[in-house]
Amino acid sequence: MRHLPSCDYPTRPWKNGGGQTREIIVFPEGAGFDDLDWRASMAQIDQPGPFSAFNGLDRSLTLIAGDSLSLYDEDRCYTLTPYAPSIDFPGETAFDAHIPDGPVLDFNVMSRRGRFMHTLRRCKLQGQHQLRWQGDVLLLFLASTKPVTCHGSHTVTLQQHDAVLMTRQDVEVIEVTGNTFDLILIEISDLR
Known part of the structure; x- marks a missing residue:
């Protein structure tokens, strides 16, 4: 068992440059976006904008603070609240994020499709x-x-x-x- 205290999570810029993420853990250790096998993180979203695309990765997202987060693409809209189920989606999905009720904090997991x-x-x-x-x-x-x-x-x-x-x-x-x-x-x- 390995304890991961939140005070030790490094802050990393979003892949698209639009915000920051606190990385809880990445495997293999030290891996970047292109060579990670799996990763857990949380992100503060303070303004609307596009989500980063992560080719070859499957993602799951849940809201841990704030009122609501809406994710839109060409075909669908998901609205997350702290009480709504998590959503699963391919990392290639081109979502736009909207935060109608103010800033939110999300929890994100991604894994390399076909490997994990x-x-x-x-x-x-x-x-x-x-x-x-x-x-x-x-x-x-x-x-x-x-x-x-x-x-x-x-x-x-x-x-x-x-x-x-x-x-x-x-x-x-x-x-x-x-x-x-x-x-x-x-x-x-x-x-x-």
């Missing part, structure tokens, strides 16, 4: 829970403000926007304990 696959689940929980997972890697991200304790190969306490990374060698079941909390679970599978 990811799933994103959002869980609003209370008390003590055992979480089972199937992928090769599990990333737990705390979206809410109250601390949560994770018990696996050792114990980690997460604060808001902290994450913990686990592999199959660490544990297949993790126990999480806290008051009311909002966790984002990302399972990543190696398809090679």
Whole structure:
């Protein structure tokens, strides 16, 4: 188990230059946009504009702060709120982002199509829970403000926007304990 405290997340410019992202983790470590296998990040969106295109990557997005984020392309519109399900889309999709109610903070996962696959689940929980997972890697991200304790190969306490990374060698079941909390679970599978 590897604790990823939010104070350690580096800030990177968006690929299209229109904003900044806080990178939670990228694999392989140090990889750039063109050679990453998977990545988790969060981005503050302060103004409307185009989303960056990421050829060959599949993406999932959920809103963790702010009222709403609308993503438009030629064929569809998605509106995300902190309570709406996440959306999954090919990285090549040319979305324009609109923030009708002011700035938002999103959580983004991407994986290299054909090499890795990811799933994103959002869980609003209370008390003590055992979480089972199937992928090769599990990333737990705390979206809410109250601390949560994770018990696996050792114990980690997460604060808001902290994450913990686990592999199959660490544990297949993790126990999480806290008051009311909002966790984002990302399972990543190696398809090679």
